[in-house]
Amino acid sequence: MSERVISRTVAESMAERNEIVFPNDVNPLGNLFGGRLMQFIDLVGAVASVRHAGAVTVTASMDTLDFVSPVKVGELLILKASVNRAFKTSMEVGVKAMVEDVLGNGRMRHVATAYLTYVAVDVLGGKLEVPQVVPETEHQKRRYEDALKRREMRSSETMRKKELRATLPPEWHV
Template structure:
């Protein structure tokens, strides 16, 4: 394919999503359900991954999610996602979630997450993705950090495989 792109900048795939938190999205205390926030994080992450890969993407993992502060009914949620690093067929996406105080014109950090997405074709076969070109110091730090997180995930995956083997075929971890 002659228009194959081997690399893309972080800025080319950054994605943003905004939501107003409604009562149907909240628990009995008037705070956004954690599962709903996870859904929003997954969606904005998928947008960034698909933009980067220019292909369908599927969520492989959400290996780190911090709930820093509650989000209340009526608040404006802002989610921003960017590709931290691309590997062969997968990408680590970082998502930062803030609440905008429209009266004070301030943002408050409420959550962060790291997700791994894999690019696939219509049959579900993995596709090679362009590499990421980090331009700013912040992007370069996130790029390096993503490599370290990948190494930790690989160790955790190996540990789980060994546990399953030790426990026998009938047990799943």
Template sequence: MSDAHPSRPVFDSQSERSEIIFPGDTNPLGNLFGGRLMQFIDLVGAMTASRHSRAIPITVSMDHLDFVAPVKVGDILILKASVNRAFNTSMEVGVKAMVEDVHAGTLRHVSSAYLTFVAVDHTGKRVPVPHIVPETEHQHRRFEDAGRRREMRSGEVARKKELRATLTPEWHI
């Protein structure tokens, strides 16, 4: 493998972020806004993508975002992210969000998402990213699953491109 496309193990770029949820982060029921959770997910995903690529990560997509359980005012939110797979200039990053019960010492899963980032330099030009080296059975499964999701996303991109070509100009977004 050339120096332009080295390999890195998953653990080299894993990131974790913790947040305490304040009233300003929540709706009138005291639940964390979904958009705020998405922001936290994007930030920890970008940290992981940046660590892996050693470049500027640009968010291309966030998909398979599941809101499993509410996050309440006062909760400690912990987000963990890993690169599932790296392609030429892009990476899929998986993020899992959990709430820590500090009294019981337990974690409760509240959300998961897959994000795609593209690595760019300071001029905005795409740059190659290192390949990922899965080491555990779990990492190998995530690696294979990321390849399948990429194939599905490629088909969806082509379908949307065809749809846009048929829309009248006032409907183009």
């Protein structure tokens, strides 16, 4: 029987994904579809969460997805993900999306940032405990603290929505 890992550093679960944006990925203006970028973000975030949990994970939420700059056809998209904080069975993963100017000076342009929550599950879908996160750098420590604040905001918003749904007439319930 294998021993459960009780903690992992942020660096141990980092993930990166690189994509060249092709014509079938863009809208009529030549910009990457937002939904396609969301898919890339979810995929790289899932890799980081699986590495951290050492188990299958499922996406519970994606919040604070900020589209900062459009991504054009032919550009190289680089997505980096890391686990900001682990709770009992869930983890907040931050994903930053950049475009690299590979044909010019190699500069990076920030195009999007997102925060996602993943939950570790067993083969039957039951929740599993995840290792705690050990932030090492000042940047990682700030993200670790900020993750708790975002979790508290998500929880209060979930309660607000639950209360709102309770006031809806029965014909609005699906």
